[in-house]
Amino acid sequence: MPVTQEDIAQKLGVSRVLVGYALNGNSRGRISPDTRRRIQETAQQLGYQPNQAARALVTGRSYQITLCLPALGNSFYSEIIRQFENLTHDTPYDLVVITTARFQKRGGAMAGDGTIIYGSGSMPVEMKSRPAVMIRHPKATPSADEDLNGDTVLLDFGDAAEQAMEHLIAQGFKRITYAGPASSMFPHEPRYRAYGRTMEAAGLEQEHVPIPISIEGRIREQTHAHLVQHFSAHGFPDALFCSNDDTAIGAYRALREFGKSIPDEVAVLGCDGISEGQDLTPTLSSIHLPLEEICRTAWQMLLARIELNETPPQSVTCSGHLVIRESSLNQRSLDQHNAVVKPRQQTKTKP
Amino acid sequence: MPVTQEDIAQKLGVSRVLVGYALNGNSRGRISPDTRRRIQETAQQLGYQPNQAARALVTGRSYQITLCLPALGNSFYSEIIRQFENLTHDTPYDLVVITTARFQKRGGAMAGDGTIIYGSGSMPVEMKSRPAVMIRHPKATPSADEDLNGDTVLLDFGDAAEQAMEHLIAQGFKRITYAGPASSMFPHEPRYRAYGRTMEAAGLEQEHVPIPISIEGRIREQTHAHLVQHFSAHGFPDALFCSNDDTAIGAYRALREFGKSIPDEVAVLGCDGISEGQDLTPTLSSIHLPLEEICRTAWQMLLARIELNETPPQSVTCSGHLVIRESSLNQRSLDQHNAVVKPRQQTKTKP
DNA sequence: CTGAAAGCGCTTACAG
DNA sequence: CTGAAAGCGCTTACAG
Numbered sequence: 001m002p003v004t005q006e007d008i009a010q011k012l013g014v015s016r017v018l019v020g021y022a023l024n025g026n027s028r029g030r031i032s033p034d035t036r037r038r039i040q041e042t043a044q045q046l047g048y049q050p051n052q053a054a055r056a057l058v059t060g061r062s063y064q065i066t067l068c069l070p071a072l073g074n075s076f077y078s079e080i081i082r083q084f085e086n087l088t089h090d091t092p093y094d095l096v097v098i099t100t101a102r103f104q105k106r107g108g109a110m111a112g113d114g115t116i117i118y119g120s121g122s123m124p125v126e127m128k129s130r131p132a133v134m135i136r137h138p139k140a141t142p143s144a145d146e147d148l149n150g151d152t153v154l155l156d157f158g159d160a161a162e163q164a165m166e167h168l169i170a171q172g173f174k175r176i177t178y179a180g181p182a183s184s185m186f187p188h189e190p191r192y193r194a195y196g197r198t199m200e201a202a203g204l205e206q207e208h209v210p211i212p213i214s215i216e217g218r219i220r221e222q223t224h225a226h227l228v229q230h231f232s233a234h235g236f237p238d239a240l241f242c243s244n245d246d247t248a249i250g251a252y253r254a255l256r257e258f259g260k261s262i263p264d265e266v267a268v269l270g271c272d273g274i275s276e277g278q279d280l281t282p283t284l285s286s287i288h289l290p291l292e293e294i295c296r297t298a299w300q301m302l303l304a305r306i307e308l309n310e311t312p313p314q315s316v317t318c319s320g321h322l323v324i325r326e327s328s329l330n331q332r333s334l335d336q337h338n339a340v341v342k343p344r345q346q347t348k349t350k351p
Numbered sequence: 352m353p354v355t356q357e358d359i360a361q362k363l364g365v366s367r368v369l370v371g372y373a374l375n376g377n378s379r380g381r382i383s384p385d386t387r388r389r390i391q392e393t394a395q396q397l398g399y400q401p402n403q404a405a406r407a408l409v410t411g412r413s414y415q416i417t418l419c420l421p422a423l424g425n426s427f428y429s430e431i432i433r434q435f436e437n438l439t440h441d442t443p444y445d446l447v448v449i450t451t452a453r454f455q456k457r458g459g460a461m462a463g464d465g466t467i468i469y470g471s472g473s474m475p476v477e478m479k480s481r482p483a484v485m486i487r488h489p490k491a492t493p494s495a496d497e498d499l500n501g502d503t504v505l506l507d508f509g510d511a512a513e514q515a516m517e518h519l520i521a522q523g524f525k526r527i528t529y530a531g532p533a534s535s536m537f538p539h540e541p542r543y544r545a546y547g548r549t550m551e552a553a554g555l556e557q558e559h560v561p562i563p564i565s566i567e568g569r570i571r572e573q574t575h576a577h578l579v580q581h582f583s584a585h586g587f588p589d590a591l592f593c594s595n596d597d598t599a600i601g602a603y604r605a606l607r608e609f610g611k612s613i614p615d616e617v618a619v620l621g622c623d624g625i626s627e628g629q630d631l632t633p634t635l636s637s638i639h640l641p642l643e644e645i646c647r648t649a650w651q652m653l654l655a656r657i658e659l660n661e662t663p664p665q666s667v668t669c670s671g672h673l674v675i676r677e678s679s680l681n682q683r684s685l686d687q688h689n690a691v692v693k694p695r696q697q698t699k700t701k702p
Numbered sequence: 703c704t705g706a707a708a709g710c711g712c713t714t715a716c717a718g
Numbered sequence: 719c720t721g722a723a724a725g726c727g728c729t730t731a732c733a734g
Contacts, residue, residue, distance in 0.1 A: 002480070004711060015721050020713065032719065047480060052462035053407035054711035058726050062404060062462070064447070072436050078429035085423050085448065086567070094462075096415070096447050097436065111403035111413070111445075129353070129398060216437070218626070249630055275569070279600055281632030355727060366705050371729065383703065405727035409710050 003048045012042055064112040066096045068103045070119050073218040074246045076272045080118060083295035114302045131305040133298045138188060151301045152315040153294055160287040160320040161194035164269055169202050171330040173238035173267055180243025182210035191243050191271060211247060223250025231258060239267035245274045245286055252280065262327055269328040282326030294318045354399045363393055417447045417463040419454045421470050424569040425597045427623045431469060434646035465653045482656040484649045489539060502652045503666040504645055511638045511671040512545035515620055520553050522681040524589035524618055531594025533561035542594050542622060562598060574601025582609060590618035596625045596637055603631065613678055620679040633677030645669045
C-alpha cells in the first residue's frame with residue numbers, strides 16, 4: 001500500500017494536516033523549520049508519493065492536457081505529439097494522448113484540465129463547457145466555419161494549394177491527378193478546391209483518386225497498395241498532387257515498384273511538410289504547415305482558457321506555404337535546382 | 352461548474368447514491384427500470400460527466416498508463432507510442448506520454464496505475480513499489496542485469512550485431528566506422544561489443560564516432576551536423592555501422608551533401624528497423640527489433656502486475672534480427688539484389 | 703427496491 | 719506556531 005500523509009503523521013506523532021503543510025511548503029512561517037525538516041525526511045524515507053487523484057479532486061486541477069488525434073498512422077501526427085511534448089516542458093502539465101475514436105466513445109469524459117483536438121470534425125457538444133481548442137481544416141461550407149463553438153486554430157492551405165497547382169502546371173505537366181484520403185475530397189476543402197479551379201482554368205482534365213484509409217493502419221501502406229492497383233488499371237499521370245505527405249510517400253513506393261522515376265516520369269507533390277520529406281530521394285515538394293506555430297498557438301489558447309474562462313471564443317488562422325524541392329520539377333528545372341542546391345553532387349563520379 | 356451526481360439527485364428528488372448506482376449499472380435489479388431511465392436521461396440532458404479524479408481516488412485506479420520515453424526526437428520512439436496506443440484499444444486504459452527527464456524530476460510521482468519505462472537506466476527506486484516494466488538494453492556489466500528489480504523486457508542486439516558486422520566485412524569493406532550517440536558506446540553494449548570483436552577478428556582498425564546528442568533536438572539533424580564536420584576532418588569510411596536508424600538517416604544527409612553515393616562509395620547500416628527505412632533511397636539495411644512483440648510483452652506484463660502484484664519480477668528477452676536491404680551492399684551484391692527484388696526497375700529507361 | 707453512512711487522500715480556511 | 723474540521727465527488731458495503 002502506498003504511504004499517505006497520515007502514515008507520516010502517525011510515525012512522527014503530529015497531526016496529519018501539519019504534514020500536508022510541511023510537504024507543500026506554502027505556509028509562510030507557520031511551521032518550525034525543524035518540524036518541517038523532520039517531516040520531509042520521514043516522507044522521503046518512507047517513500048511518500050502524493051496521491052494525484054486526491055490532489056486533483058480537491059484542487060479541481062489534474063495538470064493533464066488531453067491531446068486528441070485522429071490516429072497515429074500518419075507521420076504528421078507524430079510530429080504534433082512531439083511539438084506538444086516540447087510545449088509541456090516548462091509547465092506542470094502532462095500529455096494524455098488519445099484517438100478521436102476513443103475520445104468520442106468516452107463521450108469526451110476526460111480527466112484532463114483541457115483538451116486539444118486535431119481534426120476536421122466539429123467540437124463535441126460535451127466539450128463546450130470545458131476548456132478545449134480545436135486545430136482543424138475548414139469545414140464543408142464557409143458558413144459552418146463562422147459558427148464558432150470554441151477556440152480554434154484554423155489551418156489554411158488555400159493560397160499555397162493554388163500556388164502548388166500553378167507550379168505543377170507551369171512545369172508543363174498535363175495529366176495531374178489529385179490523390180488522398182476520401183475525407184480530403186469535398187467541395188470546400190481548400191486543396192481539393194484549388195485543384196479543381198486551377199485545372200479548369202488551365203483547361204485540363206481532372207482525375208481524382210480517393211484512397212480508402214482504415215484508421216488503424218498506416219496511410220503510406222494503404223496508399224501504396226491502392227495506387228499499385230490504380231496505376232495498373234489507369235496508367236500513370238504526369239504529376240500527383242497528394243493531400244498529405246504520407247500519401248505522397250505511399251505514391252513513391254508504388255511508383256518505384258513500377259520502375260517509374262520521380263520526378264522525370266511522374267512528379268509528386270505532398271502536403272503537411274513533415275520533416276521526413278527532405279530525407280527522401282528525390283526530396284519531396286510539399287505545402288508546409290507552420291507546425292511549431294500552430295501547436296504553440298493552440299497551447300497558449302488552451303492555457304489561457306484554463307486559467308480564466310471569461311473571454312469569448314477565439315479563432316486564429318495559420319497558413320501553409322509551398323516548399324518546392326525536387327519531386328515536383330521537370331527535367332530542366334531539376335538540372336537548374338541541382339546546379340544551385342547541390343554543387344558538390346555535380347562532381348560525383350559514378351563507378 | 353461541472354454537473355455532479357448530486358445535481359442530478361436534487362433535480363429528480365432522489366438520493367445521490369441512487370444516482371451513482373443508476374449510472375454505473377452494476378446493481379442487479381436494485382433500481383426500478385423506470386427510475387434508472389429517468390436518471391440516465393437527466394444525466395444526459397444536464398451533460399453529466401463523471402469526475403475522474405473522484406472516481407480514481409475511491410477505486411484506487413485511474414486507468415492511465417504512463418509511457419516514459421527518453422525523448423521524442425528519434426523516430427523509433429514515435430513508433431513505440433504508436434504500438435502502445437494500439438495496445439490500449441480494447442482496454443480501458445489511456446496513455447500518458449512523458450519524457451524520462453520529467454519523470455525523474457517528478458520523482459516518479461505519477462497518476463497512472465502503472466508505468467512503462469523505455470531506456471537503458473535502471474528502475475528508479477520510487478517505482479519499485481508500483482507496477483512498472485522496463486524495456487531496456489543490457490547494462491554496463493552483465494552482473495548488473497542479473498539484479499532484477501522489476502519486470503523487464505530486455506533488448507538483445509548481440510547476435511544480430513555480429514551478423515551485421517560479418518555481413519559488412521564479407522562485402523569487402525575495410526574501413527568500417529561505428530557511429531552513434533555516446534550513450535551507445537560502452538564496453539558491454541552489444542552493438543559496440545560486436546563491432547569491436549568482429550573488427551579485431553578481421554584485423555581491421557577500429558574507428559568510433561560518438562555523436563553529441565541533445566535530448567530536445569532530433570537525432571538526425573544533430574548527426575548530420577556532426578558527421579559533416581567529421582567527414583571533412585577525417586575523410587570517408589567504406590561503411591558506417593550506426594547504432595540507430597536516425598543516426599543512419601543523419602549519415603545519409605551528410606553523405607549526400609558531399610555527393611557521396613550510398614552504398615557504392617559509403618555503405619550504411621542502421622539499427623532499430625524503423626519503417627521509414629524502406630522509403631529511403633537506397634533502402635536502409637538495419638537490425639530490426641520486433642517492436643510489436645516487445646511492446647505487447649511489456650503491456651501484458653504490466654497489466655498482469657496491476658491486476659495481481661504477487662508474482663516475482665520477470666524478465667523477457669527480445670532479439671533483433673538483421674535485415675539486409677540496399678544500403679549495405681557492394682556493387683556486385685547490389686546488382687544481384689536488384690535483379691531479384693526489382694525486376695521491373697531493370698527496364699527503366701533513363702531520359 | 704431504496705436510503706443513509708463511511709471513507710478514499712488530500713487541501714484549505716479557521717480557530718486556538 | 720499548531721490542531722481540528724470541512725469538503726472535493728465518487729463508490730461500496732450495509733441497514734432498512
